[in-house]
Amino acid sequence: MALFRFWQRxxxxxxxxxxxxxxxxxxxxxxxxxxxxxxxxxxxxxxLRLYLGAPFVGLANYREILFDPQSTxxxxxxxxxxxxxxxxxxxxxxTLSLGLLFAHVLNRPLFLRGLGxxxxxxxxxxxxxxxxxxxxxxxxxxxxINTLLVxxxxxxxEKPHWLIxxxxxxxxxxxxxxxxxxxVMVTYLAALQAIPQELYEAxxxxxxxxxxxxxxxxxxxxxxxxAILLLYGLLGTLYSFNIVYMMFxxxxxxxxxxxxxxxTNLFRNTFGMWNFGLGAAAxxxxxxxxxxxxxxxxxxxxxxxxxx
Amino acid sequence: xxKKALSTLLFALSLGLAQRxxxxxxxxxSAQPAEDFKALVAPFERxxxxxxxxxxxxxxxAWTRITAAATSxxxxxxxxxxxxWVGAISAMGVLEPLDDVLQALGGQGAYLPAVWNTTRLAGSxxxxxxxxxxxxxxxxxxxxxxxxxxxxxxxxxxDWQSFEAGLARxxxxxxxxxxxxxxxxxxxxxxxxxxxxxxxxxxWIWGAGGEVVRQVQGRWQSALNTPESLQGLFFxxxxxxxxxxPAESLEKNTxxxxxxxxxxxxxxxxxxxxxxxxxxxxxxxxxxxxxVAARNLGVAPYPIGPRGRYTFFGGSNLALFxxxxxxxxxxxxxxxxxxxxxxxxxxxxxxxxxxxxxxWNAPEIHGNPLMRVFVQTAQFGRTYPSLAGWGGVENLAVQxxxxxxxxxxxxxxxxxxxxxxxxxxxxxxNSALR
Numbered sequence: 001m002a003l004f005r006f007w008q009r010x011x012x013x014x015x016x017x018x019x020x021x022x023x024x025x026x027x028x029x030x031x032x033x034x035x036x037x038x039x040x041x042x043x044x045x046x047x048l049r050l051y052l053g054a055p056f057v058g059l060a061n062y063r064e065i066l067f068d069p070q071s072t073x074x075x076x077x078x079x080x081x082x083x084x085x086x087x088x089x090x091x092x093x094x095t096l097s098l099g100l101l102f103a104h105v106l107n108r109p110l111f112l113r114g115l116g117x118x119x120x121x122x123x124x125x126x127x128x129x130x131x132x133x134x135x136x137x138x139x140x141x142x143x144x145i146n147t148l149l150v151x152x153x154x155x156x157x158e159k160p161h162w163l164i165x166x167x168x169x170x171x172x173x174x175x176x177x178x179x180x181x182x183x184v185m186v187t188y189l190a191a192l193q194a195i196p197q198e199l200y201e202a203x204x205x206x207x208x209x210x211x212x213x214x215x216x217x218x219x220x221x222x223x224x225x226x227a228i229l230l231l232y233g234l235l236g237t238l239y240s241f242n243i244v245y246m247m248f249x250x251x252x253x254x255x256x257x258x259x260x261x262x263x264t265n266l267f268r269n270t271f272g273m274w275n276f277g278l279g280a281a282a283x284x285x286x287x288x289x290x291x292x293x294x295x296x297x298x299x300x301x302x303x304x305x306x307x308x
Numbered sequence: 309x310x311k312k313a314l315s316t317l318l319f320a321l322s323l324g325l326a327q328r329x330x331x332x333x334x335x336x337x338s339a340q341p342a343e344d345f346k347a348l349v350a351p352f353e354r355x356x357x358x359x360x361x362x363x364x365x366x367x368x369x370a371w372t373r374i375t376a377a378a379t380s381x382x383x384x385x386x387x388x389x390x391x392x393w394v395g396a397i398s399a400m401g402v403l404e405p406l407d408d409v410l411q412a413l414g415g416q417g418a419y420l421p422a423v424w425n426t427t428r429l430a431g432s433x434x435x436x437x438x439x440x441x442x443x444x445x446x447x448x449x450x451x452x453x454x455x456x457x458x459x460x461x462x463x464x465x466x467d468w469q470s471f472e473a474g475l476a477r478x479x480x481x482x483x484x485x486x487x488x489x490x491x492x493x494x495x496x497x498x499x500x501x502x503x504x505x506x507x508x509x510x511x512w513i514w515g516a517g518g519e520v521v522r523q524v525q526g527r528w529q530s531a532l533n534t535p536e537s538l539q540g541l542f543f544x545x546x547x548x549x550x551x552x553x554p555a556e557s558l559e560k561n562t563x564x565x566x567x568x569x570x571x572x573x574x575x576x577x578x579x580x581x582x583x584x585x586x587x588x589x590x591x592x593x594x595x596x597x598x599x600v601a602a603r604n605l606g607v608a609p610y611p612i613g614p615r616g617r618y619t620f621f622g623g624s625n626l627a628l629f630x631x632x633x634x635x636x637x638x639x640x641x642x643x644x645x646x647x648x649x650x651x652x653x654x655x656x657x658x659x660x661x662x663x664x665x666x667x668w669n670a671p672e673i674h675g676n677p678l679m680r681v682f683v684q685t686a687q688f689g690r691t692y693p694s695l696a697g698w699g700g701v702e703n704l705a706v707q708x709x710x711x712x713x714x715x716x717x718x719x720x721x722x723x724x725x726x727x728x729x730x731x732x733x734x735x736x737x738n739s740a741l742r
Binding site for chain 2: 048272
């Protein structure tokens with residue numbers, strides 16, 4: 001009886017949601033479950049024809065990745081973990097700070113503000129693989145960046161190698177920030193414009209300083225959108241691939257200890273080594289690691305995300 | 309009237325039904341890959357009333373598409389395979405034996421041993437791939453730059469010592485390119501950001517008596533950390549560290565280095581035979597005929613190392629999928645593509661060297677002094693072993709050689725550092741070959 005009443009009340013809504021749910025199950029969860037299952041198979045080139053019928057090896061792939069010091073999957077892995085974590089930290093700190101700063105600037109009645117917004121947004125519409133390709137040329141020893149820094153501005157005594165050695169880290173961070181901050185800026189701008197002006201006027205009447213107005217009105221109002229931007233940024237940087245892949249010989253070259261990220265490392269160790277079972281197991285481990293990070297994120301922003 | 313139209317239609321339909329179709333996947337081997345291949349197979353199509361459908365796969369996606377076809381059983385009748393891929397795809401058990409095709413084309417004696425090795429998985433008695441064209445490396449040099457520096461090319465490219473001495477003289481030379489008015493870099497070579505990192509290093513490893521992998525008690529193992537391999541690698545890498553290679557070259561890929569040579573920035577660089585054809589083609593069509601470099605082009609084989617003269621021998625083969633519905637007809641097409649006439653025609657289109665030895669006697673090849681050097685160089689050609697797991701070996705070798713190039717760029721490469729890297733590479737490769 002209760003079920004009938006439930007159906008009478010919500011049935012139509014569930015019917016409307018059903019196609020989207022079905023699509024999501026087929027397109028999203030189907031491949032994901034298949035990927036997780038592949039992590040339990042001895043799926044390499046010689047067994048590729050069997051695909052999901054490849055020999056079941058249980059947790060052997062996970063054991064190899066986590067506990068076998070001779071595993072080829074360990075080649076450069078720790079460097080990739082270090083660089084990816086640093087990359088995620090630096091890129092997100094810079095995109096969020098720059099985005100917030102420029103959103104504030106563009107939230108004021110400035111001359112040609114609309115044009116400014118459009119121009120700032122341009123890097124965001126450039127596909128990430130094009131960004132990698134273009135910046136790869138720009139970072140060359142005799143490229144436009146070194147010409148500007150050394151020949152024109154005389155800021156450096158000699159032209160450094162940006163694509164070799166520790167400077168590689170800067171070479172992958174800056175294009176990512178360049179492409180990423182405009183989206184943060186436009187999102188913050190929309191959030192800023194939604195804050196009621198009365199709050200600021202009342203605070204001014206009460207004698208609040210600009211910093212106090214930011215601290216007690218702006219920032220609390222921006223926390224929900226910051227939470228979403230941080231999640232989006234974290235996922236984007238932890239799974240970042242295109243820029244590094246294109247910048248170093250279109251995947252042919254090894255980006256080096258300071259350029260190799262988890263995804264480029266995973267790609268090389270899976271498709272370069274033709275070992276798809278290990279690759280699937282490593283992907284599942286990365287997914288679990290990311291889920292743990294998301295859990296921390298959720299705990300930090302839980303209150304901000306509650307519907308009001 | 310309508311009866312005539314109907315009979316014409318029926319006749320056309322019956323012709324259409326009678327005409328069979330063969331599907332072939334190739335990679336961009338020439339300036340207009342699809343058009344060139346269609347022109348190449350046109351006589352075969354007419355003679356056999358068959359339509360050959362060609363699909364051009366970019367090298368970047370070719371491996372994925374071919375393995376997907378091998379796995380799913382849905383794909384072309386014939387596919388082009390890079391010679392280093394033959395072992396892996398053969399090991400998947402999806403290729404039709406081609407011993408009869410090879411026999412019809414002259415058998416083992418018709419090909420160089422290095423080329424013959426690429427027809428099968430190492431150790432297999434059955435051939436699964438037909439050699440199509442060869443890609444081997446030689447040195448290109450600027451005749452005007454060497455002349456100005458007082459260098460005799462045959463002496464410079466005689467052995468490793470004379471090669472280095474020649475580079476030293478080029479460094480000291482004040483010769484400038486007539487177009488750019490700039491001095492030429494003695495030697496241009498890409499560092500780690502290139503698809504052929506191992507191919508560039510292999511001739512030096514072999515020249516010192518080393519190997520990439522070797523068989524020990526019936527098992528393949530890495531040999532990158534043997535004293536001979538390290539000697540060859542260190543000699544090659546130290547040429548860059550000594551300043552003969554411009555620092556900016558180390559960040560570039562092979563295409564960018566080729567462009568630098570064409571633009572008059574380099575005196576010496578290593579590449580394949582296609583540069584000869586490009587030197588005769590105007591820039592609008594992808595060549596560099598108008599450039600000074602094209603008018604002053606010389607070719608020399610790799611210099612002799614302590615243990616001999618070697619060059620990397622690659623190229624592409626053709627293979628027939630066992631799921632093909634037209635195996636006999638496909639084999640006829642393979643025989644046609646492997647014939648001396650078709651080999652010469654395609655060499656003319658692509659600028660590559662035919663795989664069949666008798667095709668080298670064609671005037672286009674034998675009559676061209678630069679191409680003749682490549683034919684001579686082919687005698688010193690060497691291939692990697694055709695292993696099922698070669699992709700993993702090359703991947704790990706490239707990664708560790710990349711780290712060595714990083715040290716070179718920072719002028720920190722020492723023999724100890726190189727040994728340490730190659731020990732790590734060998735441990736990883738041995739693990740991959742377990």
